[in-house]
Amino acid sequence: MSARTDRANATNAMIASFLGWTMDAFDFFVLTLVLTDVARDFHTDKAAVALTLTASLVMRPVGALLFGVIADRFGRRLPLMIDVVFYAIVEVFSGLAPSYKVFFGLRLLYGIGMGGEWGVGASLALESVPAKWRGLLSGLLQEGYAFGYLLAAIAYPVVYHFAPHLRWRALFFLGGAPALLALFVRSRVKESAVWEKSRAPWSTYGRTVVRNWRRFLYLVALMAMLNLMSHGTQDMFPTLLKTQRHLTQSQVSFVTVISMVGAILGGLVVGGLSNRWGRRRTMVAAALLGVLVVPAWAFSPRLAVIVAGAFALQFMVQGAWGVIPAHLNELSPGALRGFFPGFAYQLGVLIAAGIPAVEAVLARHISYSTAMGTLAVAILLVGSVVIALGPEARGVSFDAPVPAAETADLVADPHRANG
16 A cells, blocks of 8 residues: 555544544443433432443453454454444433333443444554554544543533433433444445454464463553543542532533543643653653642532542543553554453453442442542552553554563563663
């Protein structure tokens, strides 16, 4: 392919992956905004509906395993298309759920689709772009997640205004839109050239997984901490604003939108800086700076301070996240790049999946602000240590990945990969 064709395909791959993750996040975070209404309509409490968030998170490793292995064996495009259609259909059916039990089951299925998208989309996108742009574009790709939350926050009051009888159900019906993305992928995105070079027979694939088990376990621990940081500061925050700060629907939407603007900017800024300062160093700095803004985010009763705290905290938390797509793909063997980062990511999600329910249960005995603020500080501090102790392979060539035999050395000496 010509350079112009390569650039066009890289752009299309980034657009497809960004939109896939955006719509995935929209479909997930819609529930965090309407949690109290769903609980009321199904005649249950908020903790029970918070458990459906956990249900989706618990099933994400299943999707990552299923779609990741398919992506390594048959290419990135096909599993990405199947995945977005699947989770879009499940989201629409969630809006039609007649009872809590049916809704719970559908959220389990949705988790499979959500888990499959990130690993496949990230590998497709980052295998298509030059290494020098990987940090910045990693931040852009990851903040599709924040952009999806932002869109959900904007849609929330609009849909409630124009469809007052359908309310939360109408928001779930909007979740069918990602199915159209499959048409874009099919028509505009070429298969990853890196995948064509790195695909390996099943016997080699299995041996590569076994050789890299220590690296894999570290990535699971890393992603557990990152997911605790993210879901611990996002999922129940609208509930805190409604039940403890007594904010109106439009105020909750406004605070959420501002926080996601901070998240997007953080992902771009920190992701871009990671190319210069290193992946781990920028992530640790973001996590520690996040600790400093937790009091404004969790404990202030003043709206202006809450807005500033939410913006700053999500700038830091999602700033650290902005490094993750590049960091995980750089640390993954080429033959496993569809499966390895996505499955590690989603096992980390599984470990962190209980955080919304834990916060909801603690809030019965103490306040939401005390539960969420205390946990946020602890998670950010522990997370910074886990990040700092790990390996790094900033700028590694995806065409010539680090040999599997060197993986153990990188874990033992995390500075080696950067010379």
